[in-house]
Amino acid sequence: MKCVVCKGPAIIDIRRHNANFCTDHFLEQCRRQVTKAIAEFSMIEPDDKVLVAVSGGKDSLAVWDLLVGLGYQADGLYIGLGIGDYSDVSGVYARDFATERGLRLIEVDLPETYGYDIPTGSRAARRAPCSACGLSKRHLFDRAALEGGYDVLVTGHNLDDEAAVLFGNTLHWHTEYLGRQLPVLPARDGFPRKVKPLVRLTERETAAYCVVRGIDYLVEECPMAAGNRHLTYKAALNDIEAASPGAKHSFYFGFLDRAAAHFAPEAEADRADLGACRTCGAPTTAEVCAFCRLVERAGGSVPEGRAPDAVSVDLGPTRSPSTAAGADPDEPASIGVGSDR
Amino acid sequence: MKCVVCKGPAIIDIRRHNANFCTDHFLEQCRRQVTKAIAEFSMIEPDDKVLVAVSGGKDSLAVWDLLVGLGYQADGLYIGLGIGDYSDVSGVYARDFATERGLRLIEVDLPETYGYDIPTGSRAARRAPCSACGLSKRHLFDRAALEGGYDVLVTGHNLDDEAAVLFGNTLHWHTEYLGRQLPVLPARDGFPRKVKPLVRLTERETAAYCVVRGIDYLVEECPMAAGNRHLTYKAALNDIEAASPGAKHSFYFGFLDRAAAHFAPEAEADRADLGACRTCGAPTTAEVCAFCRLVERAGGSVPEGRAPDAVSVDLGPTRSPSTAAGADPDEPASIGVGSDR
Numbered sequence: 001m002k003c004v005v006c007k008g009p010a011i012i013d014i015r016r017h018n019a020n021f022c023t024d025h026f027l028e029q030c031r032r033q034v035t036k037a038i039a040e041f042s043m044i045e046p047d048d049k050v051l052v053a054v055s056g057g058k059d060s061l062a063v064w065d066l067l068v069g070l071g072y073q074a075d076g077l078y079i080g081l082g083i084g085d086y087s088d089v090s091g092v093y094a095r096d097f098a099t100e101r102g103l104r105l106i107e108v109d110l111p112e113t114y115g116y117d118i119p120t121g122s123r124a125a126r127r128a129p130c131s132a133c134g135l136s137k138r139h140l141f142d143r144a145a146l147e148g149g150y151d152v153l154v155t156g157h158n159l160d161d162e163a164a165v166l167f168g169n170t171l172h173w174h175t176e177y178l179g180r181q182l183p184v185l186p187a188r189d190g191f192p193r194k195v196k197p198l199v200r201l202t203e204r205e206t207a208a209y210c211v212v213r214g215i216d217y218l219v220e221e222c223p224m225a226a227g228n229r230h231l232t233y234k235a236a237l238n239d240i241e242a243a244s245p246g247a248k249h250s251f252y253f254g255f256l257d258r259a260a261a262h263f264a265p266e267a268e269a270d271r272a273d274l275g276a277c278r279t280c281g282a283p284t285t286a287e288v289c290a291f292c293r294l295v296e297r298a299g300g301s302v303p304e305g306r307a308p309d310a311v312s313v314d315l316g317p318t319r320s321p322s323t324a325a326g327a328d329p330d331e332p333a334s335i336g337v338g339s340d341r
Numbered sequence: 342m343k344c345v346v347c348k349g350p351a352i353i354d355i356r357r358h359n360a361n362f363c364t365d366h367f368l369e370q371c372r373r374q375v376t377k378a379i380a381e382f383s384m385i386e387p388d389d390k391v392l393v394a395v396s397g398g399k400d401s402l403a404v405w406d407l408l409v410g411l412g413y414q415a416d417g418l419y420i421g422l423g424i425g426d427y428s429d430v431s432g433v434y435a436r437d438f439a440t441e442r443g444l445r446l447i448e449v450d451l452p453e454t455y456g457y458d459i460p461t462g463s464r465a466a467r468r469a470p471c472s473a474c475g476l477s478k479r480h481l482f483d484r485a486a487l488e489g490g491y492d493v494l495v496t497g498h499n500l501d502d503e504a505a506v507l508f509g510n511t512l513h514w515h516t517e518y519l520g521r522q523l524p525v526l527p528a529r530d531g532f533p534r535k536v537k538p539l540v541r542l543t544e545r546e547t548a549a550y551c552v553v554r555g556i557d558y559l560v561e562e563c564p565m566a567a568g569n570r571h572l573t574y575k576a577a578l579n580d581i582e583a584a585s586p587g588a589k590h591s592f593y594f595g596f597l598d599r600a601a602a603h604f605a606p607e608a609e610a611d612r613a614d615l616g617a618c619r620t621c622g623a624p625t626t627a628e629v630c631a632f633c634r635l636v637e638r639a640g641g642s643v644p645e646g647r648a649p650d651a652v653s654v655d656l657g658p659t660r661s662p663s664t665a666a667g668a669d670p671d672e673p674a675s676i677g678v679g680s681d682r
Contacts, residue, residue, distance in 0.1 A: 170511055170592075171581065171588060171591070171592045172591060172592075172595060173591075173592070173595035173596055173598070173599045173600050175599050175600060229584070229585065232580070232581060232584045232585070233581070235580065236577040236578075236580055236581055237577075239573070239576065239577050239580070240512065240573060240574070240577055243570070243573045244570065244573070247512060250512070250513060250514075251511075251512045251513075251514070254513060254514035255514055257514070258514045258516050259514050259516060262516075262603040262604065263603065
């Protein structure tokens with residue numbers, strides 16, 4: 001197996017590009033794909049102040065590394081979700097990555113600041129864990145980006161993620177979500193600009209990128225996600241990709257090219273009457289935003305003394321009115337989109 | 342396992358309806374679903390003269406049986422495709438069904454009338470077999486329906502078929518096909534009205550219907566279809582259906598409810614400049630319709646003396662101008678939609 005660029009020994013084959021790459025040209029390929037995505041969708045300007053949502057997994061650490069390597073000024077944001085050992089370990093990976101590279105990592109601890117963790121909070125609020133988690137993260141991402149004065153919030157969603165979410169939304173014809181499943185959501189109505197620079201890379205490639213770059217990441221999937229529909233959709237798409245390499249890419253980018261605009265009016269209508277949450281000021285279509293409703297039901301569900309010892313940055317008091325961003329309908333859940341409703 | 346209606350012993354469970362049925366109430370359920378589909382989409386009027394495209398498989402024989410049982414005046418149409426033993430045997434099932442019930446079966450033999458069979462013709466024309474087959478059948482269905490004075494052409498496409506074709510067209514975002522993937526295509530421009538009364542039944546249910554009704558049908562799948570993408574899509578959807586019963590139904594009917602209309606303008610634009618085929622008079626967007634181009638390239642590809650001994654109804658000379666219906670872009674290929682392009 002030879003590198004398609006230099007004919008040296010290849011370390012990875014990428015079937016949808018019908019190409020093999022050596023170490024150096026694989027890294028170059030990853031950088032080129034990210035550069036291309038950023039340019040194609042006008043994701044980030046050179047002087048933008050960038051905040052990367054970091055979980056400690058391969059995708060978010062890869063995108064942070066890639067952006068820093070491409071010269072962007074990018075800080076990290078880690079949310080402690082209180083999912084037992086999984087969260088404890090994921091935080092270590094995120095902190096170690098930042099410390100070793102002298103990067104700034106903002107931390108928010110959900111149990112400590114809001115009084116619930118995902119396992120107990122989702123039960124208390126009678127929401128699926130992936131739904132409660134996605135909702136909480138989106139709210140805290142938005143809020144941290146706006147309060148920190150960042151121009152853009154970056155997430156590590158890769159092609160597999162986006163294709164699987166699109167697949168779920170298409171299977172259910174959630175037309176209001178289809179209209180805003182885009183690699184860039186412009187800043188508006190109290191939401192920061194949100195971008196996904198990894199949409200041209202698969203999770204196999206982000207994992208290989210981390211290995212090659214010597215980035216330690218948490219390999220385990222979140223234990224709460226086991227059995228959710230998102231994973232069923234990923235498996236179905238993987239079977240199709242195996243039979244027809246490039247199928248995921250053409251599904252996702254074909255959607256962006258030829259179908260997304262058809263659903264834009266429905267996405268727009270869905271947010272037409274966006275107002276400020278009565279409790280926290282975040283944009284919402286309801287009187288009280290979904291995050292505040294979750295906190296209302298789940299807050300205090302963490303047993304005394306269980307909050308971990310994380311170094312957290314206080315983003316302000318819970319449920320006090322503010323102009324900060326909130327949760328609600330700006331973005332479909334990336335995990336467990338089916339169970340969100 | 343008890344029948345949901347009468348509490349007698351059930352013979353089948355239908356997970357997406359969360360219901361089990363005894364023999365009698367299963368048959369009633371099938372009739373009700375067909376009646377509902379016909380009414381919901383205004384498929385067939387009581388006095389319509391109906392032509393059912395019959396392959397000898399479970400779906401086409403089931404729909405013919407159901408329509409006759411519901412009181413419609415329905416004849417059958419069998420196309421001999423020259424796919425070796427498969428075609429020979431399928432013709433026997435179709436003929437036996439018609440003979441035993443005193444129904445009229447029109448037969449057209451492709452090798453005898455047009456000088457090619459699917460295996461050799463598709464090679465000669467350098468088309469995938471499923472593509473050449475779908476194209477040939479659509480042309481001959483249209484032509485037979487119009488020349489026979491039928492009001493409506495019925496095909497046996499079931500929910501699994503329609504969901505899988507929709508899936509293929511969605512994976513590729515073939516927006517011009519999405520806009521006309523409907524259970525009813527009205528008569529227009531030299532095409533007869535075409536309807537699919539089985540869209541509310543799965544292939545498991547049509548097979549069970551045949552077994553219960555004592556209908557002998559050809560169980561084997563077409564040998565030429567092995568490995569085509571349509572079967573990959575069916576398998577992927579089956580995995581999703583197993584995890585979420587009802588997923589196929591909501592995918593297909595959700596599309597009809599909430600998405601199909603978005604793509605109607607593209608389907609319309611695709612047929613805007615429909616004219617008459619210079620060779621056969623059938624509607625086409627090209628100068629010569631796709632069927633006549635296929636016959637031009639594939640005709641004469643059957644070795645001498647290989648045409649089977651079928652009793653065929655001559656639908657008129659090949660490639661002489663007529664006002665009959667033709668092939669081309671009225672309907673996406675039901676089999677091998679991916680290989681069609």
